[in-house]
Amino acid sequence: MIRRKAEEWFFKILMILAAIIVCGSFFLIVGTIFAKGIPYMNLDMLTKTPGGGFYIGKEGGILNAIIGSLYVAGGATVLGLFISVPVAIFINMYMNGKKFLSDSLRVAFDVLFGIPSIVYGAFGFLIMVYFGFRASLLGGIIAVTLLVIPILVRTLDEVIGTVPQELSDAALSLGATRWEMAKVVLRQIKPGIFTAVLLSFGRAIGDVASVLFTAGFSDNIPTSLHEPAATLPLAIFFQLSSPVEEVQGRGYASALILTIIVLIITVLSEILIKKFSKHKS
Amino acid sequence: MLVLTLASVSLLLVIGIGLYLHSAPIIEKLSWGTLITSSAWKPLKGLFGFYPFIMGTLWVTGIAIIIALPLCLLTALFITEYAQTGIRRILVPFVNLLSGIPPVIFGVWGVLFIIPLIQNHIAPHFVEFSTGYSVLAGGIVLAVMIFPLIVSIIGEVLNTIPQELKDASLSLGATKWETIKKVILRKALPGIVAAVVLAVSRAFGETIAVLMVCGNNAVVPHSVFDAGYPLPALIANNYGEMLSIPLYDSALMFAALLLFIIILLFNIISRVILSRLERKLAS
Amino acid sequence: MTPTPHISVQHLNVHIGNQHILNDININIPDKKVTSIIGPSGCGKTTLLKSFNRLLDNTAGVKITGKVLVDGEDIYDPKAEITHIRKKMGLLSQRPYPLPMSIYDNVAYGPRIHGIKKKQILDQLVEEQLKATGLWNEVKDRLNASANRLSIGQQQRLCLARGLAVNPEIILGDESTSALDPVSTSIIEDLFINLKEKYSIVLVTHILRQARRVSDYIIFVYGGKVIEFGPTEEVLLNPQAELTKEYVKGFIS
Numbered sequence: 022m023i024r025r026k027a028e029e030w031f032f033k034i035l036m037i038l039a040a041i042i043v044c045g046s047f048f049l050i051v052g053t054i055f056a057k058g059i060p061y062m063n064l065d066m067l068t069k070t071p072g073g074g075f076y077i078g079k080e081g082g083i084l085n086a087i088i089g090s091l092y093v094a095g096g097a098t099v100l101g102l103f104i105s106v107p108v109a110i111f112i113n114m115y116m117n118g119k120k121f122l123s124d125s126l127r128v129a130f131d132v133l134f135g136i137p138s139i140v141y142g143a144f145g146f147l148i149m150v151y152f153g154f155r156a157s158l159l160g161g162i163i164a165v166t167l168l169v170i171p172i173l174v175r176t177l178d179e180v181i182g183t184v185p186q187e188l189s190d191a192a193l194s195l196g197a198t199r200w201e202m203a204k205v206v207l208r209q210i211k212p213g214i215f216t217a218v219l220l221s222f223g224r225a226i227g228d229v230a231s232v233l234f235t236a237g238f239s240d241n242i243p244t245s246l247h248e249p250a251a252t253l254p255l256a257i258f259f260q261l262s263s264p265v266e267e268v269q270g271r272g273y274a275s276a277l278i279l280t281i282i283v284l285i286i287t288v289l290s291e292i293l294i295k296k297f298s299k300h301k302s
Numbered sequence: 303m304l305v306l307t308l309a310s311v312s313l314l315l316v317i318g319i320g321l322y323l324h325s326a327p328i329i330e331k332l333s334w335g336t337l338i339t340s341s342a343w344k345p346l347k348g349l350f351g352f353y354p355f356i357m358g359t360l361w362v363t364g365i366a367i368i369i370a371l372p373l374c375l376l377t378a379l380f381i382t383e384y385a386q387t388g389i390r391r392i393l394v395p396f397v398n399l400l401s402g403i404p405p406v407i408f409g410v411w412g413v414l415f416i417i418p419l420i421q422n423h424i425a426p427h428f429v430e431f432s433t434g435y436s437v438l439a440g441g442i443v444l445a446v447m448i449f450p451l452i453v454s455i456i457g458e459v460l461n462t463i464p465q466e467l468k469d470a471s472l473s474l475g476a477t478k479w480e481t482i483k484k485v486i487l488r489k490a491l492p493g494i495v496a497a498v499v500l501a502v503s504r505a506f507g508e509t510i511a512v513l514m515v516c517g518n519n520a521v522v523p524h525s526v527f528d529a530g531y532p533l534p535a536l537i538a539n540n541y542g543e544m545l546s547i548p549l550y551d552s553a554l555m556f557a558a559l560l561l562f563i564i565i566l567l568f569n570i571i572s573r574v575i576l577s578r579l580e581r582k583l584a585s
Numbered sequence: 586m587t588p589t590p591h592i593s594v595q596h597l598n599v600h601i602g603n604q605h606i607l608n609d610i611n612i613n614i615p616d617k618k619v620t621s622i623i624g625p626s627g628c629g630k631t632t633l634l635k636s637f638n639r640l641l642d643n644t645a646g647v648k649i650t651g652k653v654l655v656d657g658e659d660i661y662d663p664k665a666e667i668t669h670i671r672k673k674m675g676l677l678s679q680r681p682y683p684l685p686m687s688i689y690d691n692v693a694y695g696p697r698i699h700g701i702k703k704k705q706i707l708d709q710l711v712e713e714q715l716k717a718t719g720l721w722n723e724v725k726d727r728l729n730a731s732a733n734r735l736s737i738g739q740q741q742r743l744c745l746a747r748g749l750a751v752n753p754e755i756i757l758g759d760e761s762t763s764a765l766d767p768v769s770t771s772i773i774e775d776l777f778i779n780l781k782e783k784y785s786i787v788l789v790t791h792i793l794r795q796a797r798r799v800s801d802y803i804i805f806v807y808g809g810k811v812i813e814f815g816p817t818e819e820v821l822l823n824p825q826a827e828l829t830k831e832y833v834k835g836f837i838s
Contacts, residue, residue, distance in 0.1 A: 022666070029479035032376075036384065039376035043453060044396040046446050050403060050411045057414055128573060129311040135500070135569040136317070136562065137507020139534045143558040144317045146541070147324060167313070227404025229510040230534065234541045254406040258510065261410065276410045280403070287402035291395065387645065469640055470682045470744070474695040474751055475672035484694070488685045 051280060058277030061270035066278065083275050086256035088242045092158055093232060093252055094225035097165035098173075098218055104166075105173035106214075110203045112174075113181045127178065133171035139230035141168045146234040159246040161236025168231045169221040176220055180213030181206060216293045223286040227279060229254040253279045318562060325556035328549050337556065343520045345543075350553045352560070357522045358437065358530035362512055363505040365441025365526060366448060371498060373445075374452035379482060381453075382460040401450035409514035412443040417515060420527070429527050437523045437530035440516035444508055448501045455500065459493030459579070460486065496575040503568035507561055509534035533557050591616040591755060591785040592637060597651035599632055601644060606632050608809040610651070614755075619777055619786040621800035621817075623793065625832065629809040630789045634757050637787065638674040639667055655755070672699065675748025675784075677761040681740035683732035684747075688715075688724050691732045691743055695751035714746040718776060738769025745776065756780065758788040762795065774799050793833060797821055805829045 066082035112123050145164025154160050184206050207214070229252075237249025238259070253275060260272030328350060329337070340351025377397075381390055421434030463486055471481040487494075517529020518539060537554050544551040590613035599607035607629050614620050622630045635641040636653060639660060652659045660670045672695075684691050692711045701707060711728070715721040720742050724735070732743055741761065748756065758777070762770040777786055777799050790796050796803055796817065803820040805813040805828070813820055813829045824830045 022668075025477055025480065025668075029477050032479055033384065036376045036380035039373045040380045040385075040393060043373055043377045043449050044393050046449065047396045047400045047403075049415070050400075050408065050446070053411050053415050054407060126311060129314060131573060132566065132569045133311075133314055135503055136565060137504075137509065137534065139507060139509045139537055140317065140321075140558055140562050140565075143537060143555065144320055147320050147555075170313075223402055227406065229404075229406050230538060233538055254404060254510070257406050257410065258514070261413065261514075273410070273414075276407055280407050283402055283404055283407075284399070287399055291398065464682070465643075466678050466680070467682045467684070469643075469676070470678065470747075471684065471694070472643075473638055473640060473671055473674065473676035474698065474747065475668040476694075476698050477668060480698055485684055 051284070054273070054276050054280050058273040058275075058280075061274040062277060063274075066271065066274050083251075083253070083256050083271070083278070085240055085242050086251040086253045086275065087278070089158070089236070089239075089250035090226050090253040092243065093161040093165055093236060093250060094222050096158075096162040097169055097225050098222045100162065100166045101169040101173050101221060102214075102218065105170055105177055105217075106207070108170075108174050109177035109181055110206070112178060114203055114206070130171050130174045130178075134175055136171075137230070138168050138228050139233075141165075142231040142234050145231065149235060155247070156235060156237030156249050157247045158236065158243045158250040160234075161232045161250055161252065162246075164231045164235040165225045165228065168228060169225050172221045172224060173217050176217035177210075177214065180210045180217065183213070184209055212293055212296065216290050219286050219290040219293065223283050223290070226286075227254060227283050229258065253282075314566075318559075318566075321555055321559040321562055325552055325559045328552040328556050331549065341522060345547050345550050345553065348549060350549070350556075352533075352557065354520050354522045355531050355533045355536050355557065356560070358516070358535075359506055359532040361437040361523045361526075361530050362440040362444055362516060362532050363502055365438060366444035366505050367498060367502060369441060369445035370448050370452055370501065374449055375456060375494065377449075378453050378456040378460060379486075382457055383478065383482060383486075397450050397453050400446070405447065405508060405511045406514075408443050408447055408511040412439055412511060412515040416442050425527050429525070432527045433517070433529075435515060435517035435529055436527045437516055438526040440512040440530060440532070441526070443511050443515055444505050447508060447511060448505055451504060452497050452501050455497035455576075456490070456494055459490045459497070462493075462579075463489050492575050492579050496572045496579070499568050499572035499575070503565045503572065506565055506568070507534060509538050513538055533561055590614060591655070592787070593652075593654040594636075595652040595654065597633075597636060597653060598649070599629075599636060599641065600648040601632075602646040606809050607636070610811055612804060612811050612814060614785060614787055615802055616785050617781055617783075618801040619781050619788065619799055620802040620804060621796040622787065622789045622804045622806055623791065623796055623832070624806040624812075626791065628806050630806050631759055633806065634759055634787060634789050637755070637757060638671050638676060640671075640676070642667075672751050673753050674755045674757055675745070675751070675753040677741070677745055677748060677756070677758045679760045680764045681737060681744045683735070683740050683743055686732065687729045688732050688735070688743060689728040692747050692750050695747060699751060710750055714750045715743075717749060717780075718742040718746040719772060720746060736769075738765050738772065741765060741769065741773060742776075745773070749780075754784060756784050756786045758786070758790075760789055760791065762790075763792075770795075793821065805832065807832070 067084065067087065069082040069084055112126050142164050145160060145167060148163060149156070149160045232252045232255060236252055236255075238251050238255055239249045240251070243250040257272050257275045257279060260268050260275060263269055263272070331348070332340075332350060337350060337352050338356065339353055340349075341353045342349040342351040343354065381393055385393065416439045417434035419434075420436060420439055421432055424438075425432035425434065467485060467489070468481050471485045472478070476484070512532055513535040516532065516535065518531050518535055519529035520531050521528070523530045537557050540550070540554060544554055592614035594610050594612045597607055597610040598605070610633065622633060624630050632641065636649065641647055641649060649661060651661070653661055655670065655673060659665070684694055686694070689711055692714055693707045696707060696710055701710070712721060715724065720739060723739065732740065735743060741764075756777075762773050765773065774795065777788065780786060781801075788796075788800065800817050803815065803817050804811060805820060805824075805826075807828050813824060813826045820829065821833055824833055
């Protein structure tokens with residue numbers, strides 16, 4: 022009996038340690054970024070573009086990357102929405118009878134969800150080469166759109182799935198067409214759509230591999246779709262590889278900025294998800 | 303609407319075909335066999351052996367799973383079986399927050415924290431000299447990146463085990479831990495396997511975080527302190543020279559194709575296991 | 586009037602969250618007899634049963650006060666060893682829950698946990714209990730097959746054999762035939778009648794006919810309180826309390 026109890030105690034301690042390590046790593050990572058990044062943070066970072074070249078320039082900030090990322094992530098999310106909302110509605114509302122078809126579609130999107138961003142980046146590059154684009158804002162948006170479509174479809178699918186069958190049945194029985202029913206459902210899940218947008222925006226803004234080949238890089242804020250665009254993750258990466266210490270320091274500060282942005286987005290979406298599920302019951 | 307859906311799904315096919323078409327030149331020149339087993343990587347001479355990169359990917363992923371699986375299994379067990387509601391409500395969000403952190407930030411953390419850790423505190427016990435840039439660093443960073451995935455899948459699987467089954471074991475006089483060992487883990491095994499398979503497929507594709515800490519040396523690693531050069535890092539690091547050296551672009555597309563195929567396979571296997579589990583539960 | 590109690594419940598109060606599920610229960614479960622707990626759904630029958638082997642402890646937000654004496658010892662004493670208490674009682678739930686292992690391993694599970702490792706002893710135990718529940722002839726050629734392959738009726742008998750293998754003193758049944766077909770039900774009911782020679786049996790049931798067929802004593806629970814307790818025939822045919830009369834109305838056959 023003592024052996025049995027001792028064994029349980031032993032593993033219980035192991036479990037607690039494991040939980041501390043797993044959950045604590047969040048603090049470790051964020052803490053390190055904050056600790057290293059804050060000394061180099063100043064207002065210039067947010068408001069100026071790099072002076073003297075992003076790689077070795079000692080002045081300026083990363084406004085180019087901040088705006089660039091906003092353009093890319095924003096553009097991709099909007100474009101992605103235009104594609105994903107109809108797809109999600111289609112899977113849920115128009116395929117009700119054929120479960121096998123809708124299930125296989127879902128599997129297909131799940132698989133697309135699992136494809137790493139570098140493959141999307143490589144493929145986006147292929148598309149650009151095929152159509153004759155150069156590395157530019159447009160290229161970046163295309164590649165990132167491909168990346169976020171599965172995320173949007175998956176999230177929207179889940180959200181639409183929470184709309185009770187009775188609601189759509191009621192709408193149908195009142196003589197609505199399927200399209201009008203879809204509009205009703207969309208209105209119902211507005212917060213869910215917002216969550217999906219947040220989630221995909223957060224992913225889009227932080228991803229490197231998809232923009233690596235496709236968006237290019239520049240010290241300036243892009244003024245047209247065909248100009249190359251700097252993105253935050255790439256800016257961080259390049260700055261860190263610089264031999265100049267001040268530039269490295271700016272890299273840490275940039276990492277801090279990106280972390281803060283993404284954390285805000287994640288926390289917001291968690292709050293929204295909780296609020297949304299409270300409504301449902 | 304139909305058109306968009308079909309187009310999105312066919313994306314899978316299109317990506318696969320596109321990558322294949324662009325890898326065709328190099329597959330023609332050197333057969334699949336040579337490409338996968340040769341270690342000679344001299345693009346300027348037209349030699350493209352992917353073996354070191356495949357091994358690099360395997361080493362880094364393997365280390366990540368070895369670190370992550372036990373930790374996440376124990377954590378998931380703790381959260382579902384032992385933790386009180388209050389503690390659970392605190393732990394779970396932090397695991398989720400971890401999944402939101404962008405890969406490049408993990409890379410920065412790896413450079414700032416893990417590299418010095420290995421160089422100054424771990425490696426000295428084992429080897430004479432190490433810069434810290436190693437497959438071990440890549441594995442550790444990767445492990446932390448896949449923590450949320452494994453914990454959440456195993457957690458979900460554990461939650462599907464009916465309380466009455468656990469009660470049955472407890473009523474016979476078993477302790478909670480014995481119930482976990484002999485009943486719960488057995489029942490959850492397929493789900494755990496699915497979680498690992500999915501995590502592996504995620505780890506294979508992770509690019510930037512690993513790239514920043516693994517050393518990027520095109521040799522086959524022989525110890526955890528050796529540098530490595532996983533496939534995604536290969537693609538990412540060399541895209542600049544892609545178009546200037548003949549066949550280089552095709553080679554990199556081949557690397558992407560390899561990744562695509564392997565990840566596709568693992569994804570499908572994992573989904574099949576998970577859906578079989580779901581069906582068993584429904585019946 | 587009542588014979589020696591095997592379980593003696595004194596001032597048991599159970600709160601789950603804000604609800605007062607069991608209200609000052611005082612009852613004695615007679616030794617080596619079958620006692621049925623009857624009452625409408627939601628009145629606390631299962632909670633009462635689960636308090637006997639302390640499975641109730643695992644319910645979220647539960648608060649238990651009072652004493653439950655088994656063989657004179659309070660099982661809710663903080664120093665009490667839970668696994669020992671649970672070993673004394675075998676629980677049969679509403680639906681059978683075979684463990685994810687072979688038929689043999691299911692029955693051997695309990696003994697193995699409690700330290701019996703020798704194959705011969707285990708073989709003997711398994712055979713004995715499978716015979717006691719009438720399963721032996723049906724499964725003796727496939728002891729290593731997964732327990733999930735058995736029919737529901739067989740699974741429930743397997744769970745009974747599994748529970749008996751740890752040598753309990755008391756058998757607890759929570760509506761244990763409600764998922765079974767009539768044939769399996771009557772097999773299990775006959776088993777209960779036979780087993781009371783060696784074990785005290787407490788059954789929760791909502792089938793009054795079953796209670797009459799199988800039990801020696803009946804406890805009627807309503808709204809978390811014990812309304813009436815007595816020999817089967819008396820409670821069912823000549824109830825004293827108003828509530829009992831209401832509940833068994835129309836049963837008089």
